[in-house]
Amino acid sequence: xxxVIRLRLNRAALLLRDPDRNVTETGRSVGYHELYHFSKAFKxxxxxxxxxxxxxxxxxE
Numbered sequence: 001x002x003x004v005i006r007l008r009l010n011r012a013a014l015l016l017r018d019p020d021r022n023v024t025e026t027g028r029s030v031g032y033h034e035l036y037h038f039s040k041a042f043k044x045x046x047x048x049x050x051x052x053x054x055x056x057x058x059x060x061e
Contacts, residue, residue, distance in 0.1 A: 009045045012038070016054045023050045 008030040015026045027038030027050070042050045 005041065006045065008032075009042055012042060012050070013046065013053065016050055017057060019054075019058075023054070026050065 012026050012030045015021055015029060016023070024035050027035055032038035032041070039049055042053070046053055048056065
């Protein structure tokens with residue numbers, strides 16, 4: 001199960017590069033129906049929320 005979660009979250013990280021796609025839509029497209037659960041899993045995996053991750057990408061970090 002951990003493998004599947006990692007795959008979903010890595011796919012979400014790629015999708016977050018698209019500025020036209022919102023965080024909720026991204027979470028749903030990788031299988032999370034609740035934004036809370038998606039954000040919590042994403043933060044646990046990447047160490048920052050999906051919104052903060054997107055801001056980091058925009059800043060060029």
